Amino acid sequence: MMLKKTPSWKKKVVSPGDVLKKIEPGMNIFIGTGAAEPRTLVNCLMHTKGYGLQDLTLIQLVSFGDAISYKALQSKRYRLKTFFSGWVSAEAISAGQVDLVPSRFSAIPLLMKEGQIPIDIAFVQITPPNRAGYCSLGVGVDVARRAMAQADLVVGEVNHEIPFTFGDTFVPFDAFDMIIESIDPPFYFPRFPVDPVFDKLAATVASVIEDGSCLAFTFGPIFEALPKHLADKKDLGIHTPFFTDALMELVKSGAVSNRKKGLFKGRSLTAYALGSRELMQFLDKNPIVEFQSIDKVFNPMEIGQNHRFVLIIPARRVDLSGRVTLHNSKGNVTAGPGQMADFFNGAEISQGGYTIIALPSQNRQGTPNIRLSVEDSPDLLSLPESIDLVATEQGIAHLRGKTLRERAQALIEIAHPEDRPELVEGAKKINILYKDQIFLADSTRFYPADIETRHMFKNNINIRFRAIKPSDEDQMRRLFYRFSDKAIYYRYFSPIKTMPHEKTQEYVNVDYRDVLSIVALVGEPGQQTIIAEARFAKHQNKPLVDIAFVVDEVYQGYGIATYLYQMLARLAKDRGAQGMTADVLASNRAMLKVFEKGDFPVQAKVEQGVYALTIDLTTPKN
Template identity: 30%
Template structure:
């Protein structure tokens, strides 16, 4: 099937789901602007976007929805063609899985393997939605890794497919600066040997993983994994040996990285991509002793509320799995939920510890530990005044007096 034949399957008014991140079926998504001109307006539901497929989206008349404005999807939000849904990632996958959230056409990237086709690089809501969609169109990519746990449900009907031989969309490890390294050192000191890790995406999570090479018997149970996880496995820090759930296995919902990651997970029985009903399930997370969630955010206010969604008045992130993993880790025996962020923007002029956040992603009742390059604020069992003092202490020194004055407390000590 030539990709132009997508016009046979997509109708005006449809909701079309595209694979997220490295799981994007680029041979299909690259033709959607042309299809839009042929069939009329339809909605694209996307996750993080790492490709250039939608660079000319406004000119092509494409409109988007997502659970966040991540990667190059942030530009789509800035130009007004992306609507961000305030929804938990686990709820999103469940909604598509049972048909509560409509999906008319699903575009999947698949890999061929020893047990037939498998979802390549994401066992996510697109796979769940394919069970109910009117049409499923697949790109079978010879270079995409086949991963255990992501075997395609034989009940999913593939209406058409193309075969390609190209590198999947990649995501290189983020550049890490001195502030990120300082944050990572603080976070690494909070992670015990034998902890099971959930890790977010970006420079700070990458820096944290780089600091954990001296740890022992770490496990991975995460919404995503990247190249840095391979470093820890090959270096012996991650063994998954003491996990209570899925012992011996690295478990994730998605894989976002480079050729190094793709080749490592390809047909590797020690790595499983599982659906969000497993990776993000509160009961599963709570059952992992020392479950440790490590995520970044945009800003934290003096009550402990966390914003991971908006900056400078625009969507730049999303709710995602942050609340799922925060609550799951806190329910775990010996677990911890860590939110790590720079104390300021890159210029130092804008504090990321603020009197009040622009959007509440994590409620103050769920917050646990906040880390900046200036230290650690343990908030879980503190009252309002003590919380504010703890957060001011990890703010950038040049902003502490103004934060203290915002509380009416006078200059910070």
């Protein structure tokens, strides 16, 4: 019987106690982050007493492992210096036991290089070396290389349970001055439960993510719920700080190809992985996941090279101007305003890129998350000019390029229906909304979000259809002023010259029961333009609806009018109508042809140059 030969690298292994003997008071010790936290070394450091283990500064970029505990920090033998105010550090920062370094993540390697963040010892978790003598940094690259280059003593903790990952992760075994073997498993990060409201919120967010987009992922119920709503997308890319179980699900769904990315084509780019044992097994020797240092992952110029980069930020509250409050509770893993700056800039640089703020319309206590003002809130992200979209489970508010009044209208429309009347009145009092602003309280409960749809027309014109909203007032005015005098006469049967606020707001405020209006939009999310509108109004005491529609002249001839006509017929029939009526000028041959080609028989009477049409919805054409 042959005995298994002991690997030669094990001859270099020492005990954690041997490492601790090298520590002297006042030293700065770099420690890996999250699942890359060398837990055996850190646990020994936390629980061992000795002359040298005093007045130590622990440097950890993101503090959400479990070895550095709040209780241990209370011993006053250690201080934690971190660049991230989440997880254990949030509570300790408030108590004055942690030093928070406000900094963009992309700038941290330079701070270390310049000696602004001095490091005496580096504790780094690694895999066992391969046959070529190289270890992998596993699931946390961040600034480990920079820390190792600066430290006088580099200690590697070999953990047999972490994955051997690809990218900028390979380190020669002889780069380590001391080696210990881990007796602790990696830190496995728990998954978040998903309430129904977050599932609906994720569906809303997914509705504005286009095929070929590049995404950044982090943690929380929104990201847990997103994969199933993105599973039917095509050619998504990943450029993200964190690789998670939810992201693994998205990759496995087939929606992620990374083919449309500007950098690292064919590979998902990340700096950290946090998740389950299954995730660690998925990442082991997986060539489609690329681990790089934070100066690459957080570099705005590199982020911006990805076409249509989408940044999704879970938020706590939003006010009517677009200012955002981020989460600041213990257990939060999303970054703060400083850490978000790099990704904000990257989304702005990216061609077709945009930022989505996502939050439920109310919190768990039933109080509103969309408010008049969040000016006095902690963790305020006061970058309203950088917020493109805000999503709640009630819908999407498009803010890019909008005035404060238009922003307020759009945000009120996605607030919880119970909160909208108070927001309208409050906005009027502080002159954000017009004093005469119409608000149909009942309509907030009847908005037909379910009728939203998309359709691809010839020449690859992708058009989104949805019910009209009060915040469409300015867009509808602009549509009106793009029409020729002839188009206006065909639609309104009179030579109307102006469409002032008083008239337009009456037009866009409908009750969705007696009157339903559909608008057609083109363009990227956050920059969409209304190019057509169709509506029906119920006849009094008759099971009929009167219909009318108009298409921007630039987009005529693509079949949009025919599609709107079919959509109105279906919606009217679903709501109990037996027929439709319409008045069309005899000279408007194009519109008459739309009715003639429809699925239902049409009767026509001509009176003074106008066709009075009646469409029978109960008897389809043979």
